[in-house]
Amino acid sequence: MSKYSVLPQNVSERDFDAAIQEFTAILGADKVLTTADKLLPYGKIMMAVDTAEHAASAVLLATTVEQIQAIVRVCNTYKVPIWTISTGRNFGYGSAAPVERGQVILDLRLMNKILHVDPELCTALVEPGVTYQQLYDYIEENKLPLMLSFSAPSAIAGPLGNTMDRGVGYTPYGEHFLMQCGMEVVLPNGEVLRTGMGSVKGDKAWQVFKWGYGPTLDGMFTQSNYGICTKMGFWLMPKPPVFKPFEIQFDEESDISDIVEMLRPLRIAQIIPNSVVIAGTLWEAATCNTRRSDYMSTPGATPDSVLKQIQKDKHLGAWNVYAALYGTPEQVEVNWKIVTDVIKKAGKGRIITQEDAGDTQPFKYRAQLMSGVPNLQEFGLYNWRGGGGSMWFAPVSQARGSECEKQMKLAKTILNKHGLDYVGEFIVGWRDMHHVIDVLFDRSNPEETARANACFSELLDEFEKEGYAVYRVNTAFQERVAQSYGPVKRDLERTLKRALDPNGILAPGKCGINI
Ligand SMILES: Cc1cc2nc3c(=O)[nH]c(=O)nc-3n(C[C@H](O)[C@H](O)[C@H](O)COP(=O)(O)OP(=O)(O)OC[C@H]3O[C@@H](n4cnc5c(N)ncnc54)[C@H](O)[C@@H]3O)c2cc1C
Numbered sequence: 001m002s003k004y005s006v007l008p009q010n011v012s013e014r015d016f017d018a019a020i021q022e023f024t025a026i027l028g029a030d031k032v033l034t035t036a037d038k039l040l041p042y043g044k045i046m047m048a049v050d051t052a053e054h055a056a057s058a059v060l061l062a063t064t065v066e067q068i069q070a071i072v073r074v075c076n077t078y079k080v081p082i083w084t085i086s087t088g089r090n091f092g093y094g095s096a097a098p099v100e101r102g103q104v105i106l107d108l109r110l111m112n113k114i115l116h117v118d119p120e121l122c123t124a125l126v127e128p129g130v131t132y133q134q135l136y137d138y139i140e141e142n143k144l145p146l147m148l149s150f151s152a153p154s155a156i157a158g159p160l161g162n163t164m165d166r167g168v169g170y171t172p173y174g175e176h177f178l179m180q181c182g183m184e185v186v187l188p189n190g191e192v193l194r195t196g197m198g199s200v201k202g203d204k205a206w207q208v209f210k211w212g213y214g215p216t217l218d219g220m221f222t223q224s225n226y227g228i229c230t231k232m233g234f235w236l237m238p239k240p241p242v243f244k245p246f247e248i249q250f251d252e253e254s255d256i257s258d259i260v261e262m263l264r265p266l267r268i269a270q271i272i273p274n275s276v277v278i279a280g281t282l283w284e285a286a287t288c289n290t291r292r293s294d295y296m297s298t299p300g301a302t303p304d305s306v307l308k309q310i311q312k313d314k315h316l317g318a319w320n321v322y323a324a325l326y327g328t329p330e331q332v333e334v335n336w337k338i339v340t341d342v343i344k345k346a347g348k349g350r351i352i353t354q355e356d357a358g359d360t361q362p363f364k365y366r367a368q369l370m371s372g373v374p375n376l377q378e379f380g381l382y383n384w385r386g387g388g389g390s391m392w393f394a395p396v397s398q399a400r401g402s403e404c405e406k407q408m409k410l411a412k413t414i415l416n417k418h419g420l421d422y423v424g425e426f427i428v429g430w431r432d433m434h435h436v437i438d439v440l441f442d443r444s445n446p447e448e449t450a451r452a453n454a455c456f457s458e459l460l461d462e463f464e465k466e467g468y469a470v471y472r473v474n475t476a477f478q479e480r481v482a483q484s485y486g487p488v489k490r491d492l493e494r495t496l497k498r499a500l501d502p503n504g505i506l507a508p509g510k511c512g513i514n515i
Pocket residue numbers: 084085086087088089090091092093095096108128150151152153156157158159160161162163164165166167168169227228229230378379381510
């Protein structure tokens with residue numbers, strides 16, 4: 001029997017022993033984890049597959065770029081595959097666990113220095129382990145007039161990991177990869193590349209000019225396995241003098257089409273400058289500790305009559321729109337009039353302001369997300385069904401009412417058919433919608449877990465038939481989603497992989513990319 005609970009694929013125990021010895025020489029024994037108890041926290045996958053399929057063989061805690069370079073060289077020698085995480089809070093997309101069983105996790109959470117924040121140019125440069133909370137605290141302690149954009153698990157997740165996975169937030173800077181500027185990357189051969197202006201000695205424009213010279217490379221390191229990002233620059237928003245969050249509640253599920261038609265022009269023209277959220281009833285109820293067991297004890301999908309009851313009991317809309325205005329008092333006043341006139345003209349939608357909502361949830365946490373104050377309120381989603389199962393289904397849609405309605409109906413029909421609920425929201429980009437659905441299920445129930453897996457497969461299949469693909473997916477389905485983007489893209493990705501990483505040591509299988 002092996003002394004390791006899992007070995008990397010195609011690596012003998014002897015070679016793995018030798019690699020572990022070399023990792024230990026680089027990092028010190030306390031930064032090389034191999035025992036089952038130490039690996040346990042990295043195995044909480046939330047997905048509807050066996051935990052064993054994503055079990056890591058070891059964890060390495062690096063603290064310097066030089067250590068990462070040395071680790072990569074060892075990996076090449078012994079063909080040990082490595083899976084990089086920054087803060088490792090990719091919940092619902094695979095969390096910290098590797099895409100394939102046996103990969104060694106390179107955990108960069110101890111590299112957590114805020115390297116630079118420029119309050120005049122409104123830029124930041126950070127290491128992988130920096131959390132949004134840490135950056136928020138730094139901004140507050142130094143009284144800097146800056147605002148952060150982050151994902152909902154803000155307090156514990158971080159900008160580098162979130163941006164590497166092309167995540168989104170809720171302020172006007174909510175499209176995070178758009179706001180990224182400059183990366184430092186350890187390549188699979190151990191060399192260090194700086195993107196954009198960063199490779200010019202002495203250049204100071206690394207965090208202000210994205211494009212540099214020649215091919216622009218940053219994008220190819222996101223959602224890929226071509227490099228390990230060790231520093232990332234990004235832009236921060238100046239804190240506006242006035243921040244005015246608001247909610248608009250709509251009573252009917254069928255209102256989604258009108259809502260999107262109403263909001264799109266306001267969003268494209270930047271009257272509403274942030275990533276507007278249109279959240280369904282169950283999302284709202286669940287984030288505020290409503291449990292399915294409060295209403296039902298029978299398994300299966302929750303009927304519409306119960307959704308209506310929840311709407312009534314919790315004072316929610318079928319759709320709950322959250323947006324905000326930012327600027328000087330004059331700007332906000334003008335834009336507020338434009339927004340309220342549009343709602344009035346539509347003849348439906350209840351506007352709720354900060355004054356109306358006071359300190360109540362979910363308005364409070366939504367307003368915090370839109371104004372750059374971290375919180376963890378959204379984890380309430382996991383109380384809805386209980387049991388800790390979660391897989392985000394995130395198809396992209398045009399910001400067109402008819403398209404959103406079609407997607408919503410299709411998703412709900414498939415989820416309900418499998419005895420699961422539509423717990424979804426739309427996040428309005430500039431011209432797109434991130435349609436984000438939390439496929440929630442009880443992981444402690446094998447039958448429900450199997451249903452959730454079948455449901456997720458069917459969602460992908462049926463959406464693809466309608467010409468819709470997802471922008472991001474959990475590690476159990478990354479190979480499947482890569483297929484939906486067609487062979488030409490896959491061939492190019494494989495060509496790049498073979499050129500950059502001939503031994504296939506960086507996250508083989510991530511986003512379906514292999515040598
Ligand atoms: C309740 C809830 C709400 C959520 N809301 C949002 C949301 O609003 N927006 C959103 O985007 N997500 C959301 N998520 C998903 C996820 O939790 C966040 O995206 C989170 O920010 C990702 O975790 P992280 O920042 O720790 O990234 P990590 O887990 O560290 O990284 C994410 C992935 O990027 C890659 N990666 C990380 N670091 C590196 C590196 N240094 N080099 C190369 N590759 C790297 C890896 O593949 C890794 O798996 C939500 C999750 C939950 C549970």
